[in-house]
Amino acid sequence: MPELDRRLRTLSRHARGWAAELRPYALELDLDPDVVFRLRDAPAFTCAAHLQIPAAFNPAPLVLAGERFHLTAVLERVVFCEEIARGDLGMMLALPGASMSGVLVGAIGDRAQQEWFYGRLLDRPTWTFFALTEPGGGTDAGGLRTRAIELADGSGWSLTGRKRYISNALRASVGVVFLRTGDGPLDLGAALVDTATAGFTTAHVPTLGVRGAQLGELTLEEVPVAAHQLLGRHVSPLRRGSWGWQRTFNLMRPTVAAMAVGLAQAACDHVREHRRALRPVERDVLARVEGEVEAVRRLTRLAAVEVDSDSSNGHLASAAKLRATRLAARVTRWALRSFGPGARLDQPLLDKFDRDAGALEYMEGTGNVQRLAVASAMERGAFDGYARVSDRDATREDR
Ligand SMILES: Cc1cc2nc3c(=O)[nH]c(=O)nc-3n(C[C@H](O)[C@H](O)[C@H](O)COP(=O)(O)OP(=O)(O)OC[C@H]3O[C@@H](n4cnc5c(N)ncnc54)[C@H](O)[C@@H]3O)c2cc1C
Known part of the structure; x- marks a missing residue:
């Protein structure tokens, strides 16, 4: 599992701080999507707006502690997106930026198309x-x-x-x-x-x-x-249609998995913060759940490293997306239940987390699509080298 180096730890730390600034607007955004337009000065907004613009087109990238970030590497995006989604998944998805179309333009756009597209993004915050x-x-x-x-x-x-x-x-x-x-x-x-x-x-x-x-x-x-x-x-012509969207999905699925990890972690944070008087057995359950979140975080980062080295290799990304979205759905529901029968009304943020988790299932291919991808990769032996990792990380429910 790739440990984050100092550079990525810096990015992670800053993104966590930016996400904390967005959190107070999470429920408001859920009611009124235009709230995002009021957040133009938030660092996460500015960062997302310029995310994924390659160095050749963006001479003024994000600089943190003397390090330059274009967030063109999948592992960088995974680190950023996990933290922003930990603040609020809805907000993460509402921010401007290149997102999936940026990946496609980067993969199959010619120089003039890339200049035009990235130029629009640099000119002003663009969705x-x-x-x-x-x-x-x-x-x-x-x-x-x-x-x-x-x-x-x-x-x-x-x-x-x-x-x-x-x-x-x-x-x-x-x-x-x-x-x-x-x-x-x-x-x-x-x-x-x-x-x-x-x-x-x-x-x-x-x-x-x-x-x-x-x-x-x-x-x-x-x-x-x-x-x-x-x-x-x-x-x-072989590269213009399905090749383009499959390559885009390979490169974006670890990011969706990271968002799911961020959401699951946010639910754990909420339980830890708002259920202070946890009984010993509840503390044990929380620790176990956080252990599962950590395991899927590792899988997600591994998937990011894999597609960063070869973007045709999407099997780990599919496994990570499948595992992470199931985890987010299960952990947000568990967190909600841990506040008792009135939780949906008493804990509106948790209610929102639970609703948000359901949507992740459909983004960039449903669970069934990922299962088919994982099964076909297993058949051709693509997971053989990872057998021990997946055994160790498998949650009780997944086994
Ligand atoms: C929050 C969110 C954001 C989204 N953003 C975008 C976006 O920006 N751009 C975009 O293009 N789309 C987007 N989508 C759409 C998303 O990609 C689709 O919802 C997804 O691909 C599933 O398609 P569908 O909803 O038409 O379901 P269907 O394809 O009709 O599938 C319905 C069910 O049947 C199952 N199924 C279908 N075929 C098979 C099969 N061969 N084998 C096994 N099971 C199968 C599926 O797993 C699913 O459970 C978004 C969806 C959500 C929820």
């Missing part, structure tokens, strides 16, 4: 969206129906379709839309889209958890897309 899921079902992403039709004069494309459950859909001003140009598997691709373009509309999709993320539905009606907006023009 972005990553539109893959459609009303027909998100798991079967390859069956997407959003269609780009080439204009007769060859000047570009016209995009028509619907996307659903898109994070920050209502705040975003730019993002990526996955599309198809024909019926074959190589006809899948993605385009950079400005939300101010004619034919692009959004509608709010109310949710029970992570309400700060303000999920939305996008409707695209003959949205004009110029040829230079299509991502991956300079790479093989």
Whole structure:
């Protein structure tokens, strides 16, 4: 398990402090997603806004204790996101920044597209969206129906379709839309889209958890897309569609796992802080639960190191996401129960944590998708070297 070096410990410490500043707004954001606009001066806001912009495009990165951070490495993002989510998961998801679309643009955008995209982010706090899921079902992403039709004069494309459950859909001003140009598997691709373009509309999709993320539905009606907006023009068609979203998921899943770890830790913190008179048996349970959180934190960091060294290697990221989201759901529910039958009313923050934990299951692939990925990796022996780690870290319920 990778121990954090001094540099990452510095990042972790600062992020924890920033998260503490956000916590007082957590319940308010749950009721009113616009609260995030009032937090523009918060360090976490500024940091997230510039997160993931590569050094080649961002000459003024975050500097902490003399160390420079671009947060382009997955392990850096895992450290940052865990701490901010420990403050509030809804807030973590409500912050501006490159997020998933940034990963895709970094992976398959050409130099001009990257300059344009990162330039927008550096110019002002910018929310972005990553539109893959459609009303027909998100798991079967390859069956997407959003269609780009080439204009007769060859000047570009016209995009028509619907996307659903898109994070920050209502705040975003730019993002990526996955599309198809024909019926074959190589006809899948993605385009950079400005939300101010004619034919692009959004509608709010109310949710029970992570309400700060303000999920939305996008409707695209003959949205004009110029040829230079299509991502991956300079790479093989094999890399433009499913390769792009799979690579993005590999690189982002450890971050989702880290958010789940942060949420589980926040629930433990809440019990420790607000249930001071714990009986010995309750103290033991809390210690055991925190031990489980630590084990999954280790797995998550290991997954981050793995994809940092080879982004095609997503099996540990899937295992971490699966384990962490189950843990967050179980720990937040346990924390709630430990306050007795009136807890949902008496402890509104814990009630929110529990609702938020449910949403993690769906982000970047459901538990079933991760199980399938883990099973196929096991079949080809990809986990053989990690057998002892997973045995040791397995929680009672997971075994
Ligand atoms: C908080 C949140 C944020 C999100 N943000 C985004 C975003 O920014 N961009 C985006 O594109 N999407 C986003 N999503 C959508 C998310 O990716 C989808 O919800 C997810 O992919 C599942 O798709 P679905 O909801 O259509 O469920 P379905 O795909 O219809 O699946 C329903 C159930 O069937 C199971 N299932 C489906 N197929 C199989 C199979 N072959 N084998 C076994 N089980 C299967 C699933 O595991 C699930 O339990 C977000 C969702 C949430 C909750």
